[in-house]
Amino acid sequence: MPDTSFSSDASAQQTLTLPAPAKLNRMLHIVGRRDDGYHELQTLFQFLDHGDDIHLRLRQDGEITLTDRLEGVPREANLLWRAADLLKRETGCALGADLGVTKRLPMGGGLGGGSSDAASVLVGLNHLWGLGLTTRRLAELGLTLGADVPVFVHGQAAWAEGVGERLVAVALDTPWFVVVHPGVAVSTPAVFTAPELTRDTPAITMARALKGGASSWRNDCEDTVRQAYAEVARALDWLNARAPSILTGTGACVFARLESEAEAVQLLDDVRCQQPTWHAFKALGLNRSPLLDALPA
Ligand SMILES: C[C@@](CO)(OP(=O)(O)O)[C@H](O)COP(=O)(O)OP(=O)(O)OC[C@H]1O[C@@H](n2ccc(N)nc2=O)[C@H](O)[C@@H]1O
Numbered sequence: 028m029p030d031t032s033f034s035s036d037a038s039a040q041q042t043l044t045l046p047a048p049a050k051l052n053r054m055l056h057i058v059g060r061r062d063d064g065y066h067e068l069q070t071l072f073q074f075l076d077h078g079d080d081i082h083l084r085l086r087q088d089g090e091i092t093l094t095d096r097l098e099g100v101p102r103e104a105n106l107l108w109r110a111a112d113l114l115k116r117e118t119g120c121a122l123g124a125d126l127g128v129t130k131r132l133p134m135g136g137g138l139g140g141g142s143s144d145a146a147s148v149l150v151g152l153n154h155l156w157g158l159g160l161t162t163r164r165l166a167e168l169g170l171t172l173g174a175d176v177p178v179f180v181h182g183q184a185a186w187a188e189g190v191g192e193r194l195v196a197v198a199l200d201t202p203w204f205v206v207v208h209p210g211v212a213v214s215t216p217a218v219f220t221a222p223e224l225t226r227d228t229p230a231i232t233m234a235r236a237l238k239g240g241a242s243s244w245r246n247d248c249e250d251t252v253r254q255a256y257a258e259v260a261r262a263l264d265w266l267n268a269r270a271p272s273i274l275t276g277t278g279a280c281v282f283a284r285l286e287s288e289a290e291a292v293q294l295l296d297d298v299r300c301q302q303p304t305w306h307a308f309k310a311l312g313l314n315r316s317p318l319l320d321a322l323p324a
């Protein structure tokens with residue numbers, strides 16, 4: 028009988044499929060504005076058991092290619108490609124990769140899909156290319172791609188300050204959520220440049236935020252987004268009549284917190300029957316990203 032174990036092991040080392048989970052901002056306060064225009068935040072990040080999948084295949088010729096196109100995103104802007112290109116330039120690695128994505132997360136929805144894709148590429152290529160960079164270094168590199176990339180690299184639910192780069196791991200409640208995308212695109216820069224945006228919420232301690240618990244958590248972007256996007260306001264009102272619900276990030280997604288999976292199933296059914304123009308899914312909150320458990324030993 029032919030021994031195929033060597034060839035299958037060898038090909039397993041050449042390819043990797045990794046999860047790129049969504050995040051929610053369980054609360055988000057804007058506590059100031061830096062000189063460069065960026066806003067200082069206080070936020071609680073948590074992951075969902077729902078997201079994209081990233082497919083990596085090692086190339087010996089040094090090329091970085093994209094095997095899946097994202098509509099409206101040219102190669103040089105695609106965070107998968109930018110993450111791989113950054114890692115290659117930073118380390119001088121001579122290897123390359125084919126990068127693919129099974130896209131499930133809406134783009135620009137406040138679920139961090141692009142940032143999570145980038146984090147999974149950084150973590151995955153660090154492994155496939157045998158670079159040996161520390162998680163801390165990968166997170167530093169990731170921050171140059173987007174403020175939300177470090178939390179995905181570290182893979183722990185976190186209290187975040189600054190623009191989201193100062194992280195402290197936390198254990199939050201892990202309920203079921205129903206996440207609704209009301210079918211409109213919200214511009215993050217437009218939210219952050221809105222004159223009426225609340226930018227002066229007094230900073231609080233992490234202990235106080237955690238002690239207040241989910242029933243006290245809110246998102247400072249919500250009023251501004253409500254005013255500019257009637258469909259987001261309608262989704263928040265509709266969901267809030269059924270379960271406590273807030274905006275994630277700068278939207279457009281909103282999420283309802285349920286007491287059980289059965290309640291989440293029921294609410295999801297109701298959304299699909301009564302609001303057919305919205306996209307919705309149910310997901311469990313996770314304090315540990317599935318990315319951390321997906322890498323081969
Ligand atoms: C606010 C959050 C919370 O998770 O919202 P979502 O993007 O997830 O909805 C993120 O930190 C967003 O981070 P990220 O998505 O990387 O933002 P970017 O594309 O870099 O920002 C787009 C623009 O928004 C403004 N911006 C962004 C983040 C921030 N803390 N202050 C800002 O003022 C800046 O003008 C920036 O040019």
Ligand SMILES: Nc1ncnc2c1ncn2[C@@H]1O[C@H](COP(=O)(O)OP(=O)(O)O)[C@@H](O)[C@H]1O
Nearest residue numbers: 104105106134135136137138139140141142144
């Ligand atoms: N791989 C990617 N996945 C999603 N968006 C990407 C990707 N690469 C680049 N982008 C760009 O980044 C923007 C923000 O995407 P995303 O992280 O999904 O949203 P958000 O920051 O609202 O959570 C998108 O509108 C898109 O133009």
